[in-house]
Amino acid sequence: MKSFLKMLLASIIGGAILLFLIFLLFASIASISSPELEIKDKSILHIDMNATFVDRAQDNPFAQFDPLSGSPERANGLTSIISALKAAQDDPKIIGIYLDGGVPLAGNATLKEIRNALIDFKSSGKFIYGYSEILTQKGLYLSSVADSFFLNPEGILEFSGLSASVTYYRKALEKLGVKPVVLRATGNKFKSAVEPYLLDEMSSSNRMQLSELLNSFWGTYLSDLAESKSISIAQLNLTADSLLTNVHAAAELGLIDGLAYYDQIQDLLSQSSESEKFSAINFISPAKYAKQLDLNGNSEYSDQRVAVIIAQGEIRGGEGSEYVIGSDRIAAAVRQARLNDKVKAIVLRVNSPGGSALASEVIWREVDLARAEKPVIASMGDVAASGGYYIACFADTILAQPNTVTGSIGAFGLFFTAQDLMNEKLGINIETVKTNTHSDIGTIDRDLSPSERRILIRQVDNIYGTFKSRVAAGRGLDLAFVDSIGQGRVYSGLRAKELGLVDLIGGLSDAINIAAEKAGLEEGYSVVTYPELEDPLQAFIKKFSDQMGGASIKAELGEFGQYLELLEQAQSRKGMQMRMEYDFVID
Secondary structure: OHHHHHHHHHHHHHHHHHHHHHHHHHHHHHHHOOOOOOOOOOEEEEEEOOOEEEOOOOOOOOOOEOOOOOOEOOEEEHHHHHHHHHHHOOOOOEEEEEEEOOOOEOOHHHHHHHHHHHHHHHOOOOEEEEEEEEEOHHHHHHHOOOOEEEEEEEEEEOOOOOEEOOOOOHHHHHHHOOEEEEEEOOOOOOOHHHHHHHOOOOOHHHHHHHHHHHHHHHHHHHHHHHHHHOOOHHHHHHHHHOOOOOHHHHHHHOOOOEEOOHHHHHHHHHHHOOOOOHHHOEEEOHHHHHHHHHHHHOHHHOOOEEEEEEEEOEEEOOOEEOOEEEHHHHHHHHHHHHHOOOEEEEEEEEEEOEEEHHHHHHHHHHHHHHHOOOOEEEEEEEEEEOHHHHOOOOOOEEEEOOOOEEEOOOOEEEEEEOHHHHHHHOOOOOOOOOOOOOOOOOOOOOOOOHHHHHHHHHHHHHHHHHHHHHHHHHHOOOHHHHHHHOOOOEEEHHHHHHHOOOOEEOOHHHHHHHHHHHOOOOOOOEEEEEOOOOOHHHHHHHHHHHHHHHHHHHHHHHHHHHHHHHHHHHHHOOEEEEEOOOOEEOO
């Protein structure tokens, strides 16, 4: 009877899922076949400030749907926002911008680039208004450039400074019976990616580099905010130390422009657009506006192109995805841009903490080949560290924001043994038959021998040596100097420029302009992005099956399910790595 009920339940669930997918398929087809969007007169760009901001968001009805929560994920693509704001300055149909919300989920450099684009937009004389009930520190940073940004009279404001937190797993792994085997390159004392597996607290070297990084970022933040709000940096620091939460006091200080209710903002926008009511206002998102610009410009037929290659996420071997840098996928994208005669210059947009050393080398090789044929410009996003810096270091010109995280020139090896977990906790015994001394190296049921450890440390040192030589050759720096600033140490974009690791402070739009200039392109060139996005339906089905499968496994594991994610993370980081760990908390 129990088996019958299980089969019946499985059939019902399977049928429901099938009907759900069919419904979404028809919805997608209807969406794709819909007529082109018309940009109406007196339109307002609507920027959702309560969304996640990434370099490129997937533009399809499936990619942003979360099957488990039943609600859509909201993601704004930086490429769409930048191109939309630039075009809207001179578009007579766009009269202004509405910043809707105050809780943006974005990295520091992404915020800086969007903020700069908003400032450029203001030079057109068009308005920027905004409203929110909650305003985080990141939201305040963006909203500070608005003509008027209002907070609900009973709203919430967060303004307390920056912090960096690191989670340490040593005791958790010990309880699980899992032992990390860490091999750091010689002298890589700042390579903190392995610390969570070895220590219970932050090392002094890591604390020092994070402190310097945060102080640099906070300085950039305060400088920009002080200029926009005409409040001294000293006063802003005092305000942060006092943990200001009272919105009325914030309005008196000038951090926000005023207090208002949502209906009052609706009236303001209606008056500004000369609409009879709020529902009649022609709002358009940056993504839809940018897409319409592409359709009007027929960029795919242009013979003068700048290719922007989006590389965001952890670096791994294989295909990867939109948010995981797969060496096969990104190397192929660089190769495709290099071999396309219509592409005159390449911008490599890097937003990555690094990852696999081998995968980084595979991508680096394609960048090197491309540089020999056409200009290659690297644009660093929120983070371009370790392997992320490796793949960028051979670009003709490297740009970073002042609050980009970069550097972390170093290497390490990471393996895990689980002899105690297998034997003591799970009652599993593994017997091995081998032909040679080291045939079973890297298996989970035994530690490395002293000779194996020596050999692998030598390999890690060789990887670090290659990394240093790549940086020295690409940047025209002395090898000894690269070693002195390497050792796994991270830097802000500002400090990296002082050290010669970065050429210019700037964003993606600056990188595109430089690429076009180096290629000798005139006005009218088009910008195309690589790699191609996944097919909408395939991407959705893959995401759906992955999440359902993961949820099912965790449910079966019961109380042990909480450890599954930790073990999966550990397994993905096995082997030789060039990676920087970070978790910066701004709000």
